[in-house]
Amino acid sequence: MVSKLNSPEVLHFLIIVSVVLISARILGEICRKFKQPVVVGEILAGIIIGPSLLGSVFPDLFKDIFLSEPRAYGAFDGLANLGVILLMFVAGIEVDLKQIRRQGKQAASISLMGIAFPFALGFTAIWFFHDYIFPVASTDRLIPSLFFGTALSITALSVIVKVLIDLNIIKTKVGGLVITAAMVDDFLGWILFSIIIKMMDPTKSDGSATSIAVVLAFALFMVTIGRWAIDKLLWLAKKYISGSGGMITVSCCLCFLGAVFTEYLGIRGVFGAFLMGIAVGDSKHFSDSTQNVLQQFVVYIISPLFFASVGLRVNFATHFDLTVVSIILGIACIAKIVGAGIGARASGLKKNESLAVAFGMNARGSQEIVLGMVALQVKIIDERIFVGLVVMTMVTILIAGPLMKYYLKLHLENSKEQNAEVDIPVSSRIVEFNDAVKPASV
Known part of the structure; x- marks a missing residue:
């Protein structure tokens, strides 16, 4: 009983x-x-x-x-824990597959370099300095190195959206590129982390090959056949269940079923909720008003319980290690800013625009906290490293907005100076400026 x-x-x-x-x-x-x-x-x-x-x-x-x-x-x-599952479901809903396809080429350059460079630097740093970061003797360097590479490469979509709204550039071309690149980062980052968690499953003797296959197969299913099936299911819910409350009930049930399925596969439930959110958010039957009601409840009632619980789980005073915090913060910022900055330049943006994009992509948030919490629970990292990840997240959030604003202001001033020097006709300057800040295609 x-x-x-x-x-x-x-x-x-x-x-x-x-x-x-x-x-x-x-x-x-x-x-x-x-x-x-x-x-x-x-x-x-x-x-x-x-x-x-x-x-x-x-x-x-x-x-x-x-x-x-x-x-x-x-x-x-x-x-x-229920709150973090719903939070990742809402984060998945914000991923717009259509926008990723539309702005794929430019955003891919920013996103791939913004993932590849931090992943490589984070992996290499932990691989060679493993014994210094992890004082407890361990023969396994691969899993911690993979985790750090992944944790340092993910960008916080929700934080970036907030920063862009505050700067009033969310609907500009630059804002659209940053959001699209962050969506790709989130999607690829969660696949990588789920592979790492699957690789740690001691009940599997066939190792990482099966782990990778299982995660990729499930992700592929959810963005293809699964997405189509979810759309049909939501159509039935809209037809036979009245009001937005019924749609919210159905979508939450789908969220929990996705979490149950991935937890059963040996992957963390948050990944299933994230993928289910992508499928639900892509459906034309899931309205903006319904999404707003669900998001308000999760963001203002449920998710605060999770983020506050982060401080309840770990003694930040006891486990604060300045060396570890400095290493994590330094590697995270250098890797992301350099990687995303190079990708932005390769996509055709100018120097100061690229730096603004890089500092925007450097903002971390809920995803890093969730990753760190999961890694702490499965003992990939210890409390000192978790504290370092939380501090890194908070610092990058705080500096993102002011530095994006600073470099965008420099870009605008330089553009004005260049136009004045070459004495471009007024009509041409207006066209050029409109091209620079025109809203992303929808």
């Missing part, structure tokens, strides 16, 4: 959820007021109410809230 939570455990569960959600939303709104991504405040909230601050200053209070009823915290942990 299943054991239910007793009354004190239910009480503590509600207290934990209330404390975490209130703290996360308050800090998130403070960050929003200062024009910073909300996710930064949500993570800071977890650090403040977690073992790093509250647990150190008021250990008895921290224990009474979070540790006195272990099963209550276990229930909260389950809710937080």
